[in-house]
Amino acid sequence: MxxxxxxxxxxxxxxxxxxxxxxxxxxxxxxxxxxxxxxxxxxxxxxxxxxxxxxxxxxxxxxxxxxxxxxxxxxxxxxxxxxxxxxxxxxxxxxxxxxxxxxxxxxxxxxxxxxxxxxxxxxxxxxxxxxxxxxxIKRTYGDIGSGYPSDERTVTWVSEIHRSNEPPPPFLRRSWKILKRIAPTYYVEKRGVLNW
Structure with a gap:
């Protein structure tokens, strides 16, 4: 932010x-x-x-x-x-x-x-x-879209990287609610401990 x-x-x-x-x-x-x-x-x-x-x-x-x-x-x-x-x-x-x-x-x-x-x-x-x-970020990770949850390209990119068993990228908000659905192992509860 x-x-x-x-x-x-x-x-x-x-x-x-x-x-x-x-x-x-x-x-x-x-x-x-x-x-x-x-x-x-x-x-x-x-x-x-x-x-x-x-x-x-x-x-x-x-x-x-x-x-x-x-x-x-x-x-x-x-x-x-x-x-x-x-x-x-x-x-x-x-x-x-x-x-x-x-x-x-x-x-x-x-x-x-x-x-x-x-x-x-x-x-x-x-x-x-x-x-x-x-x-x-795009120079390193490719087209991640805008990074906003309303951007279908961003949602698709996160979902794809999750399916490939890659660790979550460091710029990703792990408490982003949509992760529960598209990348559940990336998701952490707010104020939670981050397990990489």
């Missing part, structure tokens, strides 16, 4: 919206790649946190997300932000409390990546970095 934060001046928000920055899911890969460098060049700073599959297999996904967001905020605090917009996942009280403790206005709302260009920009950065990480 890749989470990103981008520090932007108010004056930059209009420009980014004008050039087409919006929720990364609504952009083609080509467009995200085009916007990536512009976002980084116009930002005052950015931060990226990668959460590894084995962490996700051991811990609550929302808790991991909150810690990652707080780490991003902490890494950009030197820029003295007055407001932080966060795409809300679950309660987010951990993030809101952290922002309050810093005296920063929190704007933590559902679909912030759709409705606020600063979150859209962060979503583009995270998605481009994730896409590039998937490309690296």
């Amino acid at each position: 890749v989470i990103a934060g981008v520090a932007l001046d108010e004056s930059t928000l209009g420009f980014l919206k004008e050039i087409g920055v919006k929720d990364s899911k609504k952009l083609s890969r080509k467009k995200r790649e085009e916007l990536f460098d512009v976002i980084l060049e116009t930002s005052s700073g950015f931060s990226v946190v990668k959460v590894e599959p084995e962490q996700i297999d051991r811990e609550n996904l929302n808790s991991l997300t909150y810690r990652a967001v707080n780490k991003i905020i902490s890494s950009l605090i030197y820029l003295n932000p007055t407001k932080v917009t966060v795409d809300k996942v679950g309660q987010e009280s951990e993030v809101i409390n952290y922002l309050n403790s810093l005296g920063i206005t929190s704007n933590v709302v559902h679909e912030a990546d759709v409705n606020f260009v600063e979150c859209s920009a962060a979503s583009v950065v995270a998605k481009v970095i994730r896409d590039r990480a998937i490309d690296e």
Whole structure:
């Protein structure tokens, strides 16, 4: 999982919206790649946190997300932000409390990546970095699809590698529920012990 934060001046928000920055899911890969460098060049700073599959297999996904967001905020605090917009996942009280403790206005709302260009920009950065990480995996493992459970190519690839009695690849979330059906020996319960 890749989470990103981008520090932007108010004056930059209009420009980014004008050039087409919006929720990364609504952009083609080509467009995200085009916007990536512009976002980084116009930002005052950015931060990226990668959460590894084995962490996700051991811990609550929302808790991991909150810690990652707080780490991003902490890494950009030197820029003295007055407001932080966060795409809300679950309660987010951990993030809101952290922002309050810093005296920063929190704007933590559902679909912030759709409705606020600063979150859209962060979503583009995270998605481009994730896409590039998937490309690296493909160089070693072949076409694994997008890595999302909704991607039939990904599901087929996992199922095939499981049938060939290969050990689970290190980038696979072992607590991914669909594994119960397509690759049962790969599956581990959340917070379970990983047996390779």
